[in-house]
Amino acid sequence: xxxxxxxxxxxIRDKRGSQLESLLYSEHIVTIEKMSIGxxxxxxxxxxxxxxxxFIPKSAPQDELKIKISKVEKSFLFGEIVQIIKPSSHRRxxxxxxxxxxxxCSWQQFSESEQIRQKExxxxxxxxxxxxxxQYDLAPTVVSNQVxxxxxxxxxxxxxxxxxxxxxxxxxxxPITDCPIAEAPIRAKIAELSRTLKPTADLKKYEIKIxxxxxxxxxxxxxxxxxxxxxxxxxxxxxxxxxxxxxQIQVLLPLDFSGLLTELYAGAGNFTFALAEIFKKMxxxxxxxxxxxxxAASEIVKAKKxxxxxxxxxxxxxxxxxxxxLSSEIILLDPPRSGCLPEVITRIAExxxxxxxxxxxxxxxxGRDVALLMKISPQYQIKHLQIFDMFPQTDHFETLCILSxxx
Ligand SMILES: C[S@@+](CC[C@H](N)C(=O)[O-])C[C@H]1O[C@@H](n2cnc3c(N)ncnc32)[C@H](O)[C@@H]1O
Numbered sequence: 001x002x003x004x005x006x007x008x009x010x011x012i013r014d015k016r017g018s019q020l021e022s023l024l025y026s027e028h029i030v031t032i033e034k035m036s037i038g039x040x041x042x043x044x045x046x047x048x049x050x051x052x053x054x055f056i057p058k059s060a061p062q063d064e065l066k067i068k069i070s071k072v073e074k075s076f077l078f079g080e081i082v083q084i085i086k087p088s089s090h091r092r093x094x095x096x097x098x099x100x101x102x103x104x105c106s107w108q109q110f111s112e113s114e115q116i117r118q119k120e121x122x123x124x125x126x127x128x129x130x131x132x133x134x135q136y137d138l139a140p141t142v143v144s145n146q147v148x149x150x151x152x153x154x155x156x157x158x159x160x161x162x163x164x165x166x167x168x169x170x171x172x173x174x175p176i177t178d179c180p181i182a183e184a185p186i187r188a189k190i191a192e193l194s195r196t197l198k199p200t201a202d203l204k205k206y207e208i209k210i211x212x213x214x215x216x217x218x219x220x221x222x223x224x225x226x227x228x229x230x231x232x233x234x235x236x237x238x239x240x241x242x243x244x245x246x247x248q249i250q251v252l253l254p255l256d257f258s259g260l261l262t263e264l265y266a267g268a269g270n271f272t273f274a275l276a277e278i279f280k281k282m283x284x285x286x287x288x289x290x291x292x293x294x295x296a297a298s299e300i301v302k303a304k305k306x307x308x309x310x311x312x313x314x315x316x317x318x319x320x321x322x323x324x325x326l327s328s329e330i331i332l333l334d335p336p337r338s339g340c341l342p343e344v345i346t347r348i349a350e351x352x353x354x355x356x357x358x359x360x361x362x363x364x365x366x367g368r369d370v371a372l373l374m375k376i377s378p379q380y381q382i383k384h385l386q387i388f389d390m391f392p393q394t395d396h397f398e399t400l401c402i403l404s405x406x407x
Pocket of ligand 1: 269315
């Protein structure tokens, strides 16, 4: 039997389009069903013969709210909170006084336990969307020991007399003298800079970080061109992420494994050196675009006398994957928030390694990339899936996904 696409009659379609636009600034009573990627709460309002999704920043799951529609898109809406009619039982006063204006933390207004629950829901929902047929167990989420004062690195903006973060979707600075998610020495440095920096007519960006000697330092990022190099921001959760990745790889490979591991998006060797330490005979080829990171990593290779075991390549993964053999045994990848280009996933799928360890900071891209991988190479199964709450008070999180070819 054939299927016919059901298209609503033209008069209903026209009414829907104009109905959405006419909703701008209208007020509604809604209940937040769940949180979304990007951090906004999700509610629905009835429009003609259907319901339309409204995204509401700074809301909390199960809040009952009076909202005003602030922006209309083709098939969804944005709303602002006018009044909290009945606060969610998870809602709390955000510990940071600028949490509602600042674009940094999207979830300070509800408890950490509910933040974790929402992150798990988001991952499951995305896997249902991208990988509806795929079986997996979601391992218990690894939480941060510190839900505030965990960040070892921040970026602040400076214009005129203001030092602070941008408002979300804006280049307007929210002035700060403190940032409670940053480690204590960084908080002190923000307070100092907010008092001492001279007014500037040009927008400046500063990175403030705890360096390898445990000292706080700050840079004008402008002088580093594109900004400083990548490093994980939460030391405690990063250590657990690396340990768990290694533990899972030990389930797959013997300790005397003497084959090749290809590591893509390797940074300065966050996973590389931990792997080399445990798998003493493993050869590791690590690929990273940023020369500052590969330079730092190469110094460690020399210092640890790992020249025969570990090689860093300063190049794009896209270039490397097409000009250099990849491991047929295990590939580890930790791409940026944009995920992998389809040609990279295609290349990995064609190489068909026995195991893949994918570490992701954007669950939508993880779902999309794993779906493409499994479409090309359907014999993979998910061996381990786990969230690491690297960024409390925000909607961001890391996910470890281990895939192996079915026997
Ligand atoms: C999420 S970070 C992971 C780094 C490292 N694995 C770690 O844990 O510190 C992603 C890294 O990929 C690098 N990168 C981004 N795009 C790349 C590309 N097309 N080719 C190679 N490296 C890339 C970035 O410079 C960054 O260091």
